[in-house]
Structure formats: structure tokens, C-alpha cells
Amino acid sequence: MKKLRYLILLVLLSACGTSPESEPSSDAASMTWEEQLEAARGQEITLMMWPGDPLINAYMKSYVKPEVKQRFDIDLNIVPGQGNQIVSSLMTELEAGKESSEVDMVWINGETFYQLRQIKALHGPFAKSLPNAEFINWESAFIGTDFQQPVNGFECPWGNVQMTLIYDSLKVSTPPMTLDELGLWVKANPGKFTLGNNFTGMTLLKAWLIDFAGGGKSLNGDFDEAKYLEASTKLWEFINTHKAYFWNEGKSFPKDLAEQHRLFANGELAFTMSNNDSEVDNKIAQGLFPESARAYVPDYGSIQNSHYMGITSLSENKKAVEVVINFLISPEAQLKKMDPRVWGDGTVLDVNKLSVEWQQKFQNVPGRVHAPERSEIAAKALMEPAPEYMMRLFEDFRLKVIEG
Amino acid sequence: MILGRKNIVLTAFVLICLLPLLMGFVYSLGYSLGVFGLMNEGFTLDHWLRLFASKDAWSSLIYTFLLTLVSITLVIVFAGLLSRAFVSKPERSFTQKLLLLPLLFAPVAAGFAWYYVLSPAGILSRISHALGLTEDITSFPRMVNDDWSIGILLVHVFLVLPIFTFLFTAQAKSMNLLEMNKLATSLGSSRLQCFTKLWLPALVKRFKLLIVLYAVFFMGTYEVPLILGQSSPRVLTVFISEKLTMFSLDDIPLGHCMAVFYSACIFIVLSFFLYRQKSTAS
Amino acid sequence: MIEVRQWQKKYAELEVLKSLNFQMEEGKTLAVLGESGCGKSTLLKTLAGFDVPDGGSFLFNGQNINALPVHQRGIVYMSQEALLFPHLNVFDNLAYGLNIRKVSKATQREKVMVLAQELGIEDQLEKMPSELSGGQKQRVNFGRALITQPRMLLLDEPFASLDSGTRMKMQKLFIESAEKWKLSTIFVTHDIKEALIMGSLWGTMSNGSLELFESKQAFIAAEQSGAKEEMAFWQTIQSENGRKDDE
């Protein structure tokens, strides 16, 4: 028994380690970019990112990875992990008092950014000192601000998109433009609509929440409990009165966006959605969606946001990560990414800041076929509300809809 | 020779078996009580109170329990039936060899394969469409991510049935159950009675411990419900891993609470069945 | 001359062997009669070297072999269950002792054939142990020991699990072989008849003590052998039958 007590003590001792929370310092200033490129050579870095889209994966694995290897001699290792997994694995490292992280680079935005900042897991500010940062359209409220939080250089914008709903024009002749119309439509076409219990689904819910809160900019600013309660009560009521007409009678919701896309592709659903306004084109090009698929933004609008690259505060290869991120925001990599056949992700660069030659290239990106032009939908763009809204929606969606 | 090789080996064995468990348990317990963790602020029972106040946790517990119960019952009944059919057959008929196949399936692979067999856009659905039995994708009955966990149960049976069938068959042979069956029939029992009153009870009694062990396995099933389950209710393991990697950092201690609760349950059940048997035997 | 002195063994607090002393000539068979639990198996196992005694000496012509490791003693222990090596066939079981001594294959073959003939298992050589009957197994077991020409055989109720017919055959076989190979043997049994048939020396064992008798008559006369009771029983039966015949 005595031995056992020692054992427990031992375990406790090793568990009570301290976690360093010192703000990481940025010493990039003391190095020229050439020196930094040299220092980054031969490094291996790990990027944790959402793996849910084959085209994005292909862009990373068969374009970015070989390019950074060839240009900078950096080995980019990509591991899967969504926002929440990123937070939990970095948090465990901090709790364990680690001095270096397994993950150097993370693909994040919104509430993940917010949480990582909360636990001081992000390195920065670094973004504005990257050579290619001068081309970034920092002035745009959809780029320089992430879920109402100023980015402040702790993450670097990588792409900018607006959410669209996607429908099959053979099954839906005129897509519902308001929530009332959507209600009528699902009653007339039971089982053909759903939203995912995931990031994209929540992004749609945010647009609905804003609509119930009065539309437009009504949820801008810090999180407001009263506003949330009022709007969300209406939101849950709307969903719960209609969910019997949702897919699988609203008893379950697709876990992954990929699953919802598959249901749409197979004709089980008439609607799917995407955070990326041009995804419909690349999915048709892949042969996954039928030719009759179309994307649109309803009258109540849709969230436009950016996604970012961050550097973990415990990364041992911050210099190399900066080199890779700088490459990701180079006109070349951004242009490639914008091609709907490659990914179709909107650029974060202000094209007017680029040389004429590049400006032309950006203007000649293969056009959208079934997706609306960005200029058309930009008028309906909604700002991301504060991250707490997203977190509360996630929690309450489970409580009030899935279990309700 | 104070320690001796024997004692070193035995100590190493005990440590390997128990130390990691103990360490994990202590950490999770500490976390659930607010002692460890970046977001925790000292000792509190709040997380535990929150866990047991949440409908989510209870439905997960009850669901896991029911799923385990139904899974193990199905396995026993089917294995019983198959052993009844196999007992008079030669040792290794083709069908019996075929039944070894599921033993080579990882749970991930089995869950994946059955998902694409059963889902509305899956193989069975396409076959039934081709045969004109179903008109479109929605008219095919839902067997994955469904209310009744049909998919999960099917995969559970698929994975475990072979082992139970082989053991049951071998045991029925060595216990001469077929002869007893004949005797019972001559005494006026119906076929069904023979099966439910004689065949199954005899086998279940013999393999009581093994059945408990498999029930414990089903309690910890993870990949299969991850692939084939609904978003709610979730099995315990999915509940735990989701809470630990939730958006809300406040929920992480809940995951640890449930992990502590789950492992304590397993510990108690195992200790009861493993060591009680020993004491009655000696 | 084989001599055992002050031989003792304790398990925990239980004194299984209480300072045994006895001696016997080489080439003789000492038949030891005893109920189960009297310590006879422990006696044989400690003599064989399977278990270490707590004290005492075991002398062969004055040489203490107690310190020798099992494989150098030349003493073979055989139990009630014929423990054949389950992965070897009959031939390889028989040849085992020669094989590990690196005897040439040809010699092995020759010796095994001769022995198998003697034991009446020459047509079983290719079989696996699981295919043999109880009597056949015990023959193989016996032959496997004989082929190593041991200085001593320790037999722990070797025929106890055989049916009576087979048992008689085996007893006969043993007596012949013991004669031929000049075997020194301790033969433990709980069957008085078997003790009388097999032995050339006799003893009884109870509560960890062994008592040797000077002659067959002394053994029969002794209370603890139970021979008198046995004889009385048969006489009663006979006389009852006789009376019936008279009527």
C-alpha cells in the first residue's frame, strides 16, 4: 500500500509540470530575407490542415509540396486536423510544458484563431513582415478582420471566399431566396434538404441567425448574449418546425461536408453548400456533381470570410514556415489556387497592387461557369460575427436540434 | 538474490499492465476535477455536476449500454444457431472456412465496407434499383446512420460471430449436446425448446467470462459507430473523443469526466468477473 | 549399492519426507506400497532431481550424485501418464535419448528397431502419440527410458491407468526387461498385488516415512502392507463358495 502511494505521488509530480506561456518574440527583424531563406533550407515542417476536400489536398500535395521542396529545399509534411483538433493538440502540448511543437503551421480562421490566441499558441506578429504581404488587401474588412477580430499579424490571409448554396437545377427550378420560401420548399420536397453538423453548416446557420437578428450588420461587434438569445430562439424554432422535412427526417445531419456532397451527387439531396463560391465548378469538372448543379446566394445573404495560415508558438522552424507562407501568398501560388479547375479559391491579394503582367493573368483566370460572379454576390456578403456566435451555435445545435 | 530475475520480470509485467492505466486515470481524474489543464482554475466538482446534468451524457451512456446488450445477444443467438447447424458437420467444411474471413477485417475496414454495402447510394441499393425493387435512392430503407443502429449491429455481429460460432460448435461437440438434444426431444421438448432451454443456456454458461469480455469490447467500440452511427446519441468513446476535441474548450473536462467514468466502470466489471470466479473456484 | 540417507523435503510447513533412510542392491526392483499423498511421488521426484531435497544424500556405490544436474544422473522418472513428446512420432520419441547424445542415425535406427521389436511396437513407429492406445503409449515411454541405459528407473504407478489385461502384459514385459537389462528400479504402487509381482525388495510408505522389509514374508506379514486383509478377504469368499458347493 505504501508503495502504491509513492507511485501516485510520482505520477502526480510528473503531471504537474508547468506550461510556459511566454509570448513568443519575433526576431525576424534581425535577419534579411535572403538569410532567412538560407536558414530555412533543409528544414522539415508540419502543416496541420482540414483534409476534407480532394482538390485542396491535391493543390497542397502535388503543387505546394513539390514547389517548396524544389525552391526552398523545405519538406512540407501535411497532417489532417480541423480547427478543434488543432486547438486540442496544441493545448495538450502547452499543458505538458513542451518546448517544441509537433505542428509548425496551421490552417485556421475564426473561432480556431480566437481560441489559439486565448491559449497563446500562435506566434506573431509575423504576417506583415513577409515580403509578399505588401500585395495583400489588408484594407478589406473581410480579410484584415477575422470574425470581428483584428488579425494583427498573428495569422496570414491565404484565401477569401463567400458561402454559396448549391442546388440541382433539374430538381429545383427556382431556388428559395428567403427562409420562408425555404420552409415552403422543404415541405413540398421532404428529405431533400439538410445542413451539416460542421463548419460549413454552421456558417449557413450564422447567415440565418443574422437574418433573424434583423439582417445586414446587426450582429457586428462583440458577442451580445441578449441578441444571440433572441435571434437563436427564432432560429431553433424555425429549424425544429421544419426538420421533419429535412433529410432523414432531421434525425441525423451529415458529419462531414464531403458526406453531404456525396448525398447531393447521388441525388439524395437537392441542396448542398460550400464555403467556397466557386466549388460548384470544380466539383462538376471532377464529375462529382451533375452538370445541372448551380450555386447561388439567397437574398438574406451569406458569410464572406477569409482563411489564414498561422505559425505555432512552439514551432522550432518558424523561419521555414514563414518562407512557405510567403510562397503561399505569392501571386503565382494565389493565381494557381484561383483556377476553378485547381481549387477556385478567391485571392487575398489586391490585384491592383501587382504588376500589369500579373494583373492580366488574374483577369484571365478561367471564368466561372455555374457559379455566380463574385461581383454579383459581393453585394450580399455578410461579415463573420464574433467567434462566440459560432461556438454557441455549435453547442446549441446539438442541444436544441440534434437532441431536441 | 533479493530481487531475482523472476521478481524483476513479474514486477515489470505488473507495471506494464497497471502503471499506464493508473497514470492516465490520475491525469483524467485531475483534469475532470479542475486540477490540471490550461483552462482549469483549481479544484472543482462543477465538471462532474455538468456531466451528470447533461442529457447528452446520459443518452450516450444508455445508448452504449443498449447497443452492447443487443450486439452481444445477437451474436450469442446467431452463434448458437450456427453451432447447431455445424455440430453434425465435418470439422472444416467450406462454409466454416469462409466464416474465418471476418477475422481478417479491421473494424475500420469492416465499417467502411458495410457502409458502402448498406447506404442508400450503396451496393444493395443499386442492386435493388437495377432489379426495379426501388425507384430511387430515397425509397431504399436507411440502414446506416439510422435510428436503430442497424449498420452498427450488423458489423458487430460480422466481426464477432465467427469466434463465437467456432467456440460454440467445438464446445457443443465436446459436451455432446446433440445427444442431450435427442434425449430432450424424446422427452417431448420441441425443437425451439431444445434450443432455448438446453442448447443456448449450456453454451452461455460455459462461456460466461468470454461473453462478459466481449460485452466490454462492445462498450468500447469506436471505429464502427464513428463510421455508421448517428450524430446523436453517440457511443461513449465517440462522446469522449468529441468532447476532448470540441470547439468549446470548456467541454474538455467533460470528456475527461466521461473517460474516468468509463474506465472505472470497465475496471469494476472486469474485477468482479475475473476475481470473483477465482475465489469461488478455490 | 544404492543408498539414501537423511532424505527430507518440506513444502511450506508440511513435512512431506521425514528423514528417509534406505539402501538397496543394484539390479533389484524396490516395490513401494503407499496410499496417495504419502509422499511417494515426492520421493521419486527428488531422487530424479526434478525437485531439490532439503537435506540428505543419495549415494551410488559411495558416490554422492545428489549434486549432479538432472541430465547427468542417468535416472529416468516415469509417471502414471505416459508423457510422450507430442510433436514427435513413436520412432523419434524412442530415439530421443540417442539423438541428443549425437549417436549416428544408423545406430539409432538399429537400436530403436531392436527395442521396438522387444516391446512389440515395431509396427507403430510412424504414428504420432495421439494415435496410440494407453498401453502402447506406456510401452513407448518405457522404451524411451531403456534406450538411454539408465542407472536407475523411477516408476510412479506407471500402469495405474491401464485396463487390467493390458496391465498384466505390461507387468510381464517389465519383469522380463528388468531381468535382461539388469535394471535398478524403485516402483511405486498402491496395489498390493502389483507390488508382490514386480518387486524383489519391498517397502511401505506412509506419512513421509519409508519402511523396508527383509523378505516377501515379512512384507506380507506386516500390518501396514494390507496383504493380510487382502488374503483374508479372498479366503472368506472362497470359503463361502466352498460352503455353497457343499450344499
Added chain:
Amino acid sequence: MMKLGKSTLALFVLLPLLCVIYLSVVSAWTYPLLFDAEFSLKHYLVLFSGESELAWSFVQSVLLSLVMATLGLLFGFFVAKEIAFSKYGSRLLKLAFYPYMIAPVVLGSMLQFYFVRWGLSASFFGVMLAQSLFILPYAVLIMSSFWSENILQLFKLGQSLGGDAKTVKRTLLYPLAKPWMLLTFAQCFLISWFEYGITQVLGIGKVKTLSVISMQFLKEANPHPAAVAAVLMIVPVLLTFIILYRWQNKAQGNWSAIAPINNSLSHHPKKVGA
């Protein structure tokens, strides 16, 4: 009736295997295409493209499982012996069930802190260690059914027939233990080969075994590469088992092929569903 039952059973068992093989050779698989889908080996050809993640994943899985099986065998063989002949043997042995019966994903989550702290997470070695936590005790469970009183008797008998300890080990112990060792090796291999939960949690997705990678493909709703991964998981093992089975049956009598399997199956369940 009998025939119907037989074919139902055969279908039940074969369907998943046929399904993954089928999925691995079709592409552009939209509902309701079945046999008119596009068939090609392109998902397999990727394996040989040099940069293939899947091929590397296969190699890594094989390595990991071989290492685990070897460790399990060695640990099981020697520890089981000490346990079998220890005074508290059977009580000690039962301890091996505890780590084995906790769902690996939960065990992994509870231990993640320590693994991260000691720099073991996200590495091959870390995953090895994590799997050892339940594979080694399990190996002891299987091997302990070999170490019976009977084996000890045979060992002593061998000695009394004139073999020294080394010779007896070579001629008796190892040949006798072979079926058990084979079984332990195979079981440990399979447990490691099948493992998902702890490998995912403590490998942080960096140690991409076949089960980890097929789950990743599955989450991308990318069934065809996932099917290739599943085929890679099942078919080589199936072939190995068929060959081993044939060879075992030919090389030795029924004794060795059956004894340990019957023995250990009834005592120690194979890991499933977790």
C-alpha cells in the same frame, strides 16, 4: 432451408470483401451505376508512382506490425513462463486484461498528456510504445496457456533422458511452443495491423498506418482510395493465412495446428470493435 441458410451466411461474409474490391476498381461511381460504372486500376497504379502516401503507409503498417508481433512474442514467451510458475500466477495473469479491455482511443486520450510531454507523440516509436501497452499483456495471455505443468514435466523428462537445459530447449521446448508462438505472433500482428484509435490519437495523424489512412480517405468521402487501403489491409493477410494454414497442415500433424488455437480462443478473446 439448409441451403438458403448457407448461401445467406456465405453472402454475409463475402459481401464486404467483394464490396471493397469492387470499390477499389471503379471510378466516377454515381448512383445508380453498378456494373456499368467505369472500371480501371488507376487507384492501384497510384501506389507505384513513387510519391504515393498509400504505398508508404503500407510499408509503415507492415513494419509496425512486424515489430509489435516480435516484441509481443518475446515478451509473451518469457513473461508468461515466470507467471505460469509463480505463486500468484493466475491472479497476476488476469491483470493483463485491464489495459487490453479499455478502448484504445480512450486509453490514448488519457495518456496523450504524458506522450506529448515526453516527446513521444506523433512518432513511430511513440505509436509502438502506445500499442505495446495492450499488445504485450495480451501476448502474455496467449503464451501463458502454453506454459502448463505438463510442459514443465516434459522438460524435466527430457533432462532425465540425458539432455542438458540447452539441448532440451532446442529439441523439446521450442518445437512444442512453436504453434503457440506462431499464434501469438499472428495475433499481435493483427491487433497492431487493425489498430486505429490509439494510433490516431497518439500518432496525431502523422503515423499513417493503413487503418488511419483509410479513415482519412473515408472522411474525405473518397471511397476508392479508401477501398485500395482496405484491400491492402485484407488481401495480403488473407493470402499469408492461407499459405500458413496449408503449410502447417502439411508439415505437422493435427496436434500442433489445433491445440493452441482451441486453447487460447476460449480463454482470450481477439480484439475487435475497438
